[in-house]
Amino acid sequence: DTEVTQTPKHLVMGMTNKKSLKCEQHMGHRAMYWYKQKAKKPPELMFVYSYEKLSINESVPSRFSPECPNSSLLNLHLHALQPEDSALYLCASSQETGGKSGYEQYFGPGTRLTVT
């Protein structure tokens, strides 16, 4: 299984809603990532979990709250978002064992989020 799955594929939410994005991988990867990507722009790193611990938070507003319940699962909890938060949210994972197959990040298909 060389796949990262993300649910839902699409999400429309109001500014007062609370929702969660889910990401799962069963490749035994030890690092998992959340990225935000606006149209025609590169992905921007939001959070990194390494061995289930938050290792990088790129000064993301607190309305985004990550959670890593176990080594296979990564959630992104959303609350009181703004319309400018509408974007493609990508999850990724990497093995972190070195060499060619150690550092590449495998990406999920993303969740297209629209905040109304």
Add this chain to the structure above:
Amino acid sequence: AQKITQTQPGMFVQEKEAVTLDCTYDTSDQSYGLFWYKQPSSGEMIFLIYQGSYDEQNATEGRYSLNFQKARKSANLVISASQLGDSAMYFCAMREFLAGNKLTFGGGTRVLVKP
């Protein structure tokens, strides 16, 4: 200063021809990795090829090869024998290993393969 620069916002290429996508990077670290990803209109980022800073040989993966010129800090992607399915956005990215797991992306190059 930008860490990863892709100077070609968009390119047309004829089917079956080769195309070179430019990427220059900026780092003072000795240990780093360079990656190329493809992003079709569906949105998923697909890993293509990796080059480590200590790798002496240029990386190759099927029709993809990476022209690594360390002194010039460039890591150009060459796609040989272009196919219609190669039409996509291509991102160059760098990881500086002293900075942890962070991957920094360039602005991307959109490639359109013409039949």
